[in-house]
Amino acid sequence: MDVAAFLKSITQPLGQLEAYRQADLQARVERYLNDLQSGLQAVYPQAEAVAERVAQVIGQNLAQRPAELLALDLKRVHAPDWFQQPHMHGYIAYADRFAGNLKGVAEHIPYLKELGIRYLHLMPLLLPREGENDGGYAVADYRRVRPDLGSMDDLEALCTQLRQEGISLCLDLVLNHVAREHPWAEAARKGDLHYRGYFYIFPDRTLPDAFERSLPEVFPDFAPGNFTWDDELKGWVWTTFHSWQWDVNWSNPEVFLEYLDLILWLANKGVEVFRLDAIAFTWKRMGTPCQNQPEVHALTQALRAAVRIAAPAVAFKAEAIVAPEDLIAYLGTGAHYGKVSELAYHNTLMVQIWSSLASRDTRLFTQALRRFPQKPPSTAWATYLRCHDDIGWAISDTDAAAVGLSGPAHRRFLSEFYKGDFPGSFARGMHFQENPATGDRRTSGSTASLAGLETALASGNPRLIHLALERILLAHAVFIGYGEGIPLIYMGDELGLLNDYDYVQDPAHKDDNRWLHRPKMDWAKAEKRHQEGTIEHRLFHGIKRLLEARARTPQLHAAFPTEALWQPNPHLLVLKRAHPMGTLVQVYNFSEQDQPLPWETLRTEGIVQPYDRIEETIAPAYLRPYARLWLVQPPLEGKL
Numbered sequence: 001m002d003v004a005a006f007l008k009s010i011t012q013p014l015g016q017l018e019a020y021r022q023a024d025l026q027a028r029v030e031r032y033l034n035d036l037q038s039g040l041q042a043v044y045p046q047a048e049a050v051a052e053r054v055a056q057v058i059g060q061n062l063a064q065r066p067a068e069l070l071a072l073d074l075k076r077v078h079a080p081d082w083f084q085q086p087h088m089h090g091y092i093a094y095a096d097r098f099a100g101n102l103k104g105v106a107e108h109i110p111y112l113k114e115l116g117i118r119y120l121h122l123m124p125l126l127l128p129r130e131g132e133n134d135g136g137y138a139v140a141d142y143r144r145v146r147p148d149l150g151s152m153d154d155l156e157a158l159c160t161q162l163r164q165e166g167i168s169l170c171l172d173l174v175l176n177h178v179a180r181e182h183p184w185a186e187a188a189r190k191g192d193l194h195y196r197g198y199f200y201i202f203p204d205r206t207l208p209d210a211f212e213r214s215l216p217e218v219f220p221d222f223a224p225g226n227f228t229w230d231d232e233l234k235g236w237v238w239t240t241f242h243s244w245q246w247d248v249n250w251s252n253p254e255v256f257l258e259y260l261d262l263i264l265w266l267a268n269k270g271v272e273v274f275r276l277d278a279i280a281f282t283w284k285r286m287g288t289p290c291q292n293q294p295e296v297h298a299l300t301q302a303l304r305a306a307v308r309i310a311a312p313a314v315a316f317k318a319e320a321i322v323a324p325e326d327l328i329a330y331l332g333t334g335a336h337y338g339k340v341s342e343l344a345y346h347n348t349l350m351v352q353i354w355s356s357l358a359s360r361d362t363r364l365f366t367q368a369l370r371r372f373p374q375k376p377p378s379t380a381w382a383t384y385l386r387c388h389d390d391i392g393w394a395i396s397d398t399d400a401a402a403v404g405l406s407g408p409a410h411r412r413f414l415s416e417f418y419k420g421d422f423p424g425s426f427a428r429g430m431h432f433q434e435n436p437a438t439g440d441r442r443t444s445g446s447t448a449s450l451a452g453l454e455t456a457l458a459s460g461n462p463r464l465i466h467l468a469l470e471r472i473l474l475a476h477a478v479f480i481g482y483g484e485g486i487p488l489i490y491m492g493d494e495l496g497l498l499n500d501y502d503y504v505q506d507p508a509h510k511d512d513n514r515w516l517h518r519p520k521m522d523w524a525k526a527e528k529r530h531q532e533g534t535i536e537h538r539l540f541h542g543i544k545r546l547l548e549a550r551a552r553t554p555q556l557h558a559a560f561p562t563e564a565l566w567q568p569n570p571h572l573l574v575l576k577r578a579h580p581m582g583t584l585v586q587v588y589n590f591s592e593q594d595q596p597l598p599w600e601t602l603r604t605e606g607i608v609q610p611y612d613r614i615e616e617t618i619a620p621a622y623l624r625p626y627a628r629l630w631l632v633q634p635p636l637e638g639k640l
Contacts, residue, residue: 001037001051003030009055010309013063024074025062028312032305035339039302043251043295050253054302057257058310061264065311069268072163072313083119083168083273083315083342083486084380084558087551090119090170092387093491095149097520098122102150102158109165111526115494115540116547119486120162121170121275123388125149129179129244132508135388135518137172137277138179138245142262152269159270168272170317173263176278177245180230184258185246189232197252200238200284202227208236214287215240220435222511240281240290250282250299260306267311276300276341279330280320292326300330300340317343317382321392324348328373338376346381348372349482351394353385353475355410357451358417358427360591362573363403364395364410369564369575371399380558381485385475386450386493390432390442390514391418408439415441418450426452426468428499430513446517447472447490449499453535457498467592469535470626472496473542474588477614477628480546481586483556483577487547494543495525495536549614549630555584571595572623576605583607585631589623597621597629607633 007029011017017025036054040047065073076082091112099105105122112120124136127144136146145155159169178185187195202208208227215226218241227236228243238247248255263274279300283293300316307314318330318341329336330344352365375381393414397407416422418429429445448454451471456464472493480487491497503515528536550556555577565574571591577584583605589595597619602610610619610631619629 001033001048001055003033006033006051006055009052010059010062012056013059021070024077025309028077028309032308036302036305036309038335039298039300039305040253042298043302044253044256046253050256053253053257054260054306057261057264058306061261061268062310065268068160068163069270069311069313072272073311076313080378081557081559086483086553086556087116088118088486089116089480089547089550090121090382090486090488091115091117091491092121092123092384092488093521094123094388094518095125096146097518098491099521101148102145102154106158106161109161109167112167113165115489115544116551117489118166119168119170119273119488121273121488124172124174125155126172129181132242132244133179134242134245135512135514137174138177138242139174140179140181141183142173143265156269159272163270163272169270170273170275171266171271172277173259173266173274174277175248175259176281177239177241177247180244180246182246184248189230194254196233198248198255198258199246200249201233201235202237203235205236208238211284211286211290214289216289219433238284241278247281247284250295251284256299256302260303263303263307263314264310267307267314272313273315273317273343275317275319277319279318279341280322280326292320292322292329297329297332297336297340301332301336304340315343316341318345320344321347321389321394323394323396324368324372328375331375331379333373338378341379343380343382343485346383346479346482346485347392347394349381349383349479350385351391353478354391354418354450355393355395355414356573356590357471357475358414358422358425361570362567362588362590363570364399364405365573366564366566367402368396368399369562370566371396374561375484377559377561381482382488383479383482383485384488384490385479386447386490386517387488388490388514388518390444392440392442412439412441415443418443418445420455426455426464426471428454430516432513444513444516446497446499446519447475447493448496449517451475453496454498465535467625469496469538469542472539473546474590474626474628476543477546477586477630478573478588480543480550481556481628481630482575483558483560483562483584485558487550489543492519492521494540495522495529496539497522497525546614549616553584553613553630554581555579555632565601567598567601569595569598572598574598574601582632582635584613585610587623587627587629587631589625589627592625594625595623595627597623602631607631609634 127141129140228239280291283295284290332338393411400407418427428449432442432444434441452468456468500519504510509515528534529540563576573588575586611634613630
């Protein structure tokens, strides 16, 4: 399909466009049509016909796109690095646990602005199935909001308010599965052949058993196996996560078209970033784990190209918690280089921060970062310390061996340490989904409790409380200062919220200990951020200071790479960011003892009078326990 034909199909529902808008739309089609078609051709034999349908979906949604969002599209066409800027700081929250409902979230926008937030990820808020729903990820209707949170009109109003305050809304879009109660699944259960084609349905166990031989189990404790018998379907349906979450069949182009329409419809409500949930699972191939298949990236490229034509203000964030060698493909490698998601989670950074806090040793951290693939410069990582999920101890056996460790032994150490069972541990957490067959034990727990604040407060020891707070601030400094993406603050971490052991009182939560680290926002504690000397004041303003320092540091633009530098002192993590405005060297002390500043490394990088961008002062000769410094060489006139 050529540009003229594709453009004609788009513009049919738009009517006569003014010359500038017609030229702008044509330029976008010329830029992205090849990406769209090559992505479709890698997956669908009937790619030409699918492309024609894509043009129609784009046209129908463009006709409904509000003028304010068309203006945002134009702005971002001319500033494509908007999400890479050093001032882009994110916040993750459940709408109900943060503020009750969507209108409550709007009322707390001033709080987010006070902290310096420019990107807000509200956890699943589209209508889930009743009862068990995997924390909202079993979606029954993508076009409705949970009634307790509000309406779609409320979501659109919130998007508008956030946008007017310079904050972009990120929303979860579950790609791999829908709830058994979703209209597609309801129709399939009633025998509609069109919608049965949206799912993987088998008449007997022959093919499911063949697939199972290479499939892992995501939730072995409470959802073993990957297929579920359904009496209404009279067949086995693919259910990777739970029996009531049905995997959708992306080999059917109708599924692609449905999701494209959903994305553009939600984008027209004002959603600016889509977190593509469970994206790694969306293509199935016999004899593989059915994760990270090449078609996943071809499909994402096609989706992104279509969205770039229709709504270029929108960005994708891939939720792919996979090995580094697989993760980089979600930002684009080879033919897909820089053509898939704009953002992806830097899971390795998160895991290595916790690993070094436990061991007080950064050699594994440095090794892992030095071996980590370099991303396309037009993309960014989502960096974080905690999120709504458990921590999977993704320590590479290769990296561990390179620094003299056993990968399995270190993973066992970390799971024991962060449960609080290892001698001398400061942490309080819980094992999640312990698998006796593999030895895999993931961890649940809030940042503050895992970092030692819960234990320290119980002891009443001021020094232990001080060290726990310094640990939390050090960990935040690392992922905020990493510089290759958007740092994401998890709700309540800025106040030191502890584990919520009352989650077991809720029947919907009691069997899933991840609710341990999903407490409700404590607004009484939040008010204490104004009281000097309180834990809340120290953490809130400590993190705010880091975000302010990041915003004024040009070296932290996400287009520039970060390099981990080997150090003879195993307690120090040293990161280098080369930049035309001067090299930035970050130094972090992962121990409870003072450590000397690494003068030789700094001089090698041209920093002879190290100036700390965080505190805006000349650096001390010694690093206090858990110190964090972002160092540059001041210009001759002494101004930065």
